[in-house]
Amino acid sequence: MSNKKIISELTLTTTENLVDEILFKTANTFLDDAIKSIPFASLITSSIQSYARFRTFKEQKQLLAFIQEANNTDHEFIEKFFSDKSNIELGFEILGILDQTYLERQARMIFRATKLFKDSQVTKQEFDKYTYIITKLNSHLTTLLKELYLIKTNSNVPKYEFDIENPNMEFISFEFLKEVPSPLYPGSIPVTKFKRTDNFYYFYKNIFKD
Known part of the structure; x- marks a missing residue:
């Protein structure tokens, strides 16, 4: 040998x-x-x-x-x-x-x-991304993540998620949120809005949720 x-x-x-x-x-x-x-x-x-x-x-x-x-x-x-x-x-x-x-x-x-x-449900690159996110989820972000999941969309115009304004920037870097156009009305001022992504829902339901 x-x-x-x-x-x-x-x-x-x-x-x-x-x-x-x-x-x-x-x-x-x-x-x-x-x-x-x-x-x-x-x-x-x-x-x-x-x-x-x-x-x-x-x-x-x-x-x-x-x-x-x-x-x-x-x-x-x-x-x-x-x-x-x-x-x-x-x-x-x-x-x-x-x-x-x-x-x-x-x-x-x-x-x-x-x-x-x-189980080959995610790639190694996705695994690395998810574990990186997990290491960043302190008690504060964990609470905010729960609240983010519970936010209700605007019932009058469902395609806009009006309630998500000024989110924690970590969620944007995690690709849990993406910017979306908000409706403009006469005399209104454009406000940056965000909606939850498919990545967010996958992470929440398959990894985050106890």
């Missing part, structure tokens, strides 16, 4: 063991960590040890939320995913994405996007 092949197999074995260790550690230590108070005072005083504990807690919490969503949706997904060596690179990518989040809802959304990609 060539040295290159030996190194490759050792790398794969090490990666598998790392994933197993992460999953095992998460399942067995999350409950204990959750009941401990997070040392915010130590964080403020720049305690390296306390910050490390906080990061570990956050990472475990997010990974567990990802796994729980997988079990609720497709209980065989995690086992199949990590047993397939072709998913090793994607697995590390997902762990990196989870590390950029802090809301459990974000972790659940990342799983849904991952499943859509693995």
Whole structure:
């Protein structure tokens, strides 16, 4: 057996063991960590040890939320995913994405996007776009996104969505909104209006909505 092949197999074995260790550690230590108070005072005083504990807690919490969503949706997904060596690179990518989040809802959304990609419902480029959006959805934007979905269009002229004015610019960059012409009446001043896009509805119904 060539040295290159030996190194490759050792790398794969090490990666598998790392994933197993992460999953095992998460399942067995999350409950204990959750009941401990997070040392915010130590964080403020720049305690390296306390910050490390906080990061570990956050990472475990997010990974567990990802796994729980997988079990609720497709209980065989995690086992199949990590047993397939072709998913090793994607697995590390997902762990990196989870590390950029802090809301459990974000972790659940990342799983849904991952499943859509693995089920060939979206392309890798779309997966990358969705996970990027998810990492940006803090509590404030999450609330605004819910409100955006509930906005009612003008009943008199349905093709115009009058109510969407001055939206959060993030939603425009996410391609959730696009500018549309608004009706002009004698003496009226043109006002920039926006309507929700098909991208918005797809993301909301297939990834965002719990």
